[in-house]
Structure formats: structure tokens, C-alpha cells
Amino acid sequence: MVIAIGFEGSANKIGVGIVRDGEVLANVRRTYITPPGEGFLPRETAQHHRGVILDILKEALEVSSILPKDIDVVCYTKGPGMAPPLLTVAIVARTIAQIWNKPLLGVNHCIGHIEMGRLITKAENPTVLYVSGGNTQIIAYSSKRYRIFGETIDIAVGNCLDRFARIIKLSNDPSPGYNIEQLAKSGSKFLPLPYCVKGMDVSFSGILSFIENHVRNAGKQTKNSKKDKVQETYTHADLCFSLQETIFAMLVETTERAMAHCGSEEVLIVGGVGCNERLQQMMEIMCRERGAKVYATDERFCIDNGVMIAHAGAEMFGSGTRMHWNEATITQRYRTDEVEVTWRND
Template structure:
């Protein structure tokens, strides 16, 4: 869609920063959901190693300003065109979050632009909705730090299920470290590529135990490919089952998958089959929008800004665990709420 010209109303544009984990991203987005640019850079560690907060923050500091320049140039906009600057307040890793918070504070004062703090979880949902066109789906949010089944019910988003120890993405990461799979482009991607055909009867309610159980299994006539296949079949079947329960409870037929793990083809295939059997549809995206990116922060922050929300400079802090969310109904009416657990 082309930009407005002449006497037409100026488009609202936001610059968004995403840096809660090992990816630093900067996006430029309009209020009608057009993504003008969305560059990012990933901190990749050697096989068998995870990413630590301090080293991850140093990576983000090194790449954030080149990403800002790239985002503005690709979008063909200047700081004067930006209406607000948005950043991830949380949840996430403290040191990486701090990088975005500091950069946004500086740019806000240099460019005289308002700040909007954005919740990481909500941004994934809003990005998925605007990209896929999903209206009121049950949401499966699966990432490195969060695994939740969420739906909009009785005036608010509610969590219908979540893991009680570690997230599915974290489980995949630990699993990949045990097998020393490459982290390039991501552990989950390489698990998906290295698939055998044996289904191992290994199940655990605690994902942390499942991830570490491979230490024993890999020396017991089990190939890495067998282990990768078993892990995905087991974990994704759990996700499909709990999502279907939420669909039945909410009388909903559509599912939206968001978060970094959401771009896994095997998960999408299993979820699509379940939705089809229920006469529903699966809404999902590829790694451009499932994986952490600046555009999702820019878009969600711009929605908040359009309804009068902004964050004072003194409040533009960060938090590793953020439960208070700002979300929107299908009609984009602003709703402030706290997540409630339904048992």
C-alpha cells in the first residue's frame, strides 16, 4: 500500500525496538499494519552453549545503531516522520532489555518523540493478528521464555494453560545443547531438520526433565535423529491437545500460533490437522514475524499511542517479568487488564 500524499491524512508511524533475548530488532510500522522495514540481528553462540545476559547485551549494543539506520533507510523515513518510539519493557532477560530502554531514552530526547513501553507477549499476539487477519482466535503463544494458551473471553485475554517449569522453546534449546546441535540459525530449526522415524515412549510432565533425559537416551541405541523426532512429536502433541481444550471451552474454531517456536512446520502441520477436523482454521506465519522482531513492538506500541497511551521518560524502565498488559479487542478499543488464570 502506498503512502498518503497531498491533502490526505498523514500516516501514523512508529519505530520499535525488540531486544528481550538473543535477537535485537528494529522495525518501522504504520498504524494500518504496513511493515515498512524490519531488520534484526541474532546473537549466535557455539554448539552446546546457551547465550548469557552480559554477552547478549554486548551484542545488542554493537548492532542496535546500525539496525536503526537500516530500518529508517529501508522504510524511506526520517526521524521527523516518526510519531512515537516503542520498546520492549518485558518480560525478558534484564541485560538485553536494558539496551533497548537506554537507546529509546536517548533517541526520545534527541528527536523529541514520545515513548511507548510494550509488553513482549501482547506484541506477539498483535503482530500475528495483523499479519494473518485472524479476528478472535484461540492463541498458542510458544517461545523461548513463554508457553501459554490464551483466548479473549468475557472482556479480557485469559490464560487457559501454561507450562509450569520451563517454556517449550527453552526445552528445545536445552535439548539442542545436550546433542551439541548448531545454534545457527536457531536450535529449534536444526532439531526440525534432523528427524528420524522412531517414536520413543518418553513422556514427562516436566519439560526440564524431558530435555535432560536425552543424556541417558542418546547412549542407549537412540540416534540424534530419533531423539529429535520424539521430542517434537511429544511436545507438539501436548500443545495441540491443550489448545483444542481451550477451543472447546471458548466455542472457537480458529487458532493463531505466535512466538518463535510457532514457525515450526511440524507444529503447524499437527495444529492444522486438528483445526481442520473441528471445521476451523489455523493462522500462522513464518520466521519473519513469529521470531522476535522490531515491527511487532512498533505496531503494538502504535496501537497504544493512537489511543492516547505513552510512557513518561522516568517510567521508561524494564522488567524481566511483566504481568500487567495492555491489549485490544477486535474493535481496537483499549483495555487495561491483568492476566487471570482459569483452572
């Protein structure tokens, strides 16, 4: 029986989770929320995390009824992510591990999402769509690695949604992506947007530029070779609807292509954007047509959390993975396929 505590803080969420053999004992989280129209900057995000991390550590221990002496391994997010928030979490995790005299493990953030999704949904060997504010990847497991079949070549899908929310001044509470999702439900008029699938990869920066220019020029006269015309008007709800439909269709297409290549009959959606019900619906339609099944989790485990780091770390620890103290660093660009998956049997 392995009891693990996990610290996650790669972006604007700071979380501490405790697990015991796949059982979630505590999942405490705080979010750094900025005013509408503003993103979260690394330095200020790290300051937020430093201000609350000891409080949520105390809360996690109280909720779980676990004492420090009972914990077998301390786990933290090694990367990928924003450097100042990652450093904050790594320093606290290193300090706690030394005070408690416990082994320390650095966990890949993406692996944490995947293993948490597999634990909660019981998906066996799915094609994984990993969609978040900083990452967009289509992944499948093979020969002790999570192989990346496709990914974004510029910005992540969550970053695209967040930046559009700032353009139209949507609230960041509870998250810009969630507020886009809710506003899109009342949209009905579709604005054709660039559809940027390049083989197995996707691109979102051009779509964002296109829709940003549309917002900026709404209602203005535009020059046309035949005659001047006024640009057609779309509500913010229409634009949110159009953006979601376009970028989610791109993700479904590339995921289906990976499934066909791997002969997969399961899809697991992980990452913060994976909570989006419209994305889940579109993936469900595709899977139903293929005789496959889609798995997803709710916001407790989809959005960045400490439990996913604790669970992935416990899997690593149980399979014999150990880390020297001089390796207890962070890596901003920590690739999913860099990690040897020692805990899965081929």
C-alpha cells in the first residue's frame, strides 16, 4: 500500500492531493483569478501560490486524516509549465520531503493527467486527447512510452480560448474557457473560420488572429472589388459558438486519425479543456460512428489538481522509480514522451 502526497502548480491552479492505492483521500485546490481582459503572469501567479500553499497543505492533511509519518512519497510537478509557479511548488515539496524524511519524485504534468483519467474512468488502453491551457496533444501508449501522434504547432487550444475570452472581456471566474462554453450555448449564427489541420498536427494562432480581427472590425465598412459592404454582425455568443465548433472539429478529426492508426476503440479526454461538454459531445458522435467509446472526467479531476500528481507519483514509486536529490529540479518543456512508463505492462 502506497500513500502519496502530490503538489501541483504549473499554471494558475495550485493543488495538494493525497492518495492511497488509487483512493482519493484529499483534493484541495485554489485558483489565481485575474480581472476580465487580463491573463495571469508568471511572477504574480507564483506570488499567489506562495501565499496559499501551506494553507491548502494543512487542509489536505486534515481532510485525509493522514499524518506525515504515514506518507510514503512526496510528489511534485516537474514540468511542463510556467517557471516561477513550478519553482514555488518544487521548493515547498523539497522542503517538506526533507522535514518529513521522505523520498521525493518529480512527475510529468501530462502523465499526471493521463494516469488520473485512466484511474477515474477505468479506460484500459485509450487514445488520449490531452487539451489544456498550455498543451494540446494526441497520445497513444506503446512500448513503455506515451507516444505523441499529433500536437499543436503554435499555441494550445486552452490558450486560444483564454485569449479570445480576454478579447471580448469575459470574466476569468471560474475560468475563461468555461464562460466561453456557457456563452456558446446561446449562439446560433456560424462564422466560417480557418480550419488548420496539418497532417496529425493542428494550429490555432491563425484562427485566433482571424476572429480577433473580426471583433475589431465589427460593423465597419470593408472594401470589396465589386462594392463596399458593411461586415456582417455576429454576437459574442455566435463567435464563441463558431470558435468552439471549429477548433473542436479539428481535434476530433486528428483523434479519429490516431485511433484508426492504432486500431483503438477508446478515447480518453484529459486536461482542463476536457471538461467542455460540447467537446465531449462531438467526440461521442465520432466514437459512436466507429463503435468506440469516449471517456472523460469532471472538473474535480480534469482541471489541474494535486491528486493527479500524487497518483502518477505513487504509480512510479510502486514500480521502483526513484529520484536523487540533485534531480529535484523543474523542466519547463518536459515532453510527455520523455518519461519511461515503468508501471504499465505491455
